[in-house]
Amino acid sequence: MTAIFETGGKQYTAEVGTVLYVEKLNAEADSEVVFDKVLMANGVVGRPYVSGAQVKAKVLKNGKSKKIKIFKYNQKKNYHRTQGHRQPYTKIEITSIK
16 A cells, blocks of 8 residues: 655655655654645545545654755855755654555
8 A cells, every 4th residue: 555645845655664754743753643644545646635544654763864065156256155954854664554
């Protein structure tokens, strides 16, 4: 059984046992989260969401991704700035799809 659900402004394809990295959720490690914004479940497409469908997942950990460097530069103007960013994420494992 497969499902497509939405969280953090992005859409994810899920099957039972799939491990995903999603935008940071307010949930502790080893807790369970329920996603009810399911766009498609087992071939049934919702308008915009499938009513009564849920994707349950277990939170494995919260963390930050690798640092990316932002470098701004204007030639001949003696302007250069360096900035870094680490995007927070939540690692989840899909446990059930209803």
